[in-house]
Amino acid sequence: MAKKDIAVSMREVERVLKPKGLCFVNFVSIDEPDKGPFCKPFLGNPRFSQYEDNEPDKYFRNFEIIHKEKRIIDKKTDGRRSVQAYIDYIAKRERD
Numbered sequence: 261m262a263k264k265d266i267a268v269s270m271r272e273v274e275r276v277l278k279p280k281g282l283c284f285v286n287f288v289s290i291d292e293p294d295k296g297p298f299c300k301p302f303l304g305n306p307r308f309s310q311y312e313d314n315e316p317d318k319y320f321r322n323f324e325i326i327h328k329e330k331r332i333i334d335k336k337t338d339g340r341r342s343v344q345a346y347i348d349y350i351a352k353r354e355r356d
Contacts, residue, residue: 263309270319279355282326285319287311289330289345316347323351 261269266287273283290310313330327350334343 261309266309267319274322274353277353279353281353282350283323283353284348284350285316286346286348287316289313289332289347291330291332291345293343293345311347313347316349320349320351322354324354326350326352 270285273285277283288308288310290312292310317325327348329348330345331348332343332345334341336342
């Protein structure tokens with residue numbers, strides 16, 4: 261998704277989540293090294309957006325961030341190495 265679409269989605273998460281409700285969201289980090297076919301543009305837009313370490317914080321203005329973690333996953337599947345990088349959030353919606 262493009263960053264503008266992610267912003268809309270995060271507003272919708274905030275809208276539908278009950279006060280004190282929890283959400284888990286992760287964002288692809290700029291440290292994502294895999295630039296395989298999935299990353300190629302689709303209709304002129306990147307398939308997913310990549311974020312600097314603190315860039316997604318802006319989506320959580322009305323949340324209490326319970327946990328934030330950057331994960332870099334280095335795995336081997338069927339003899340192929342794959343590295344993925346995410347910024348994970350667990351956040352609690354503040355009261356209305």
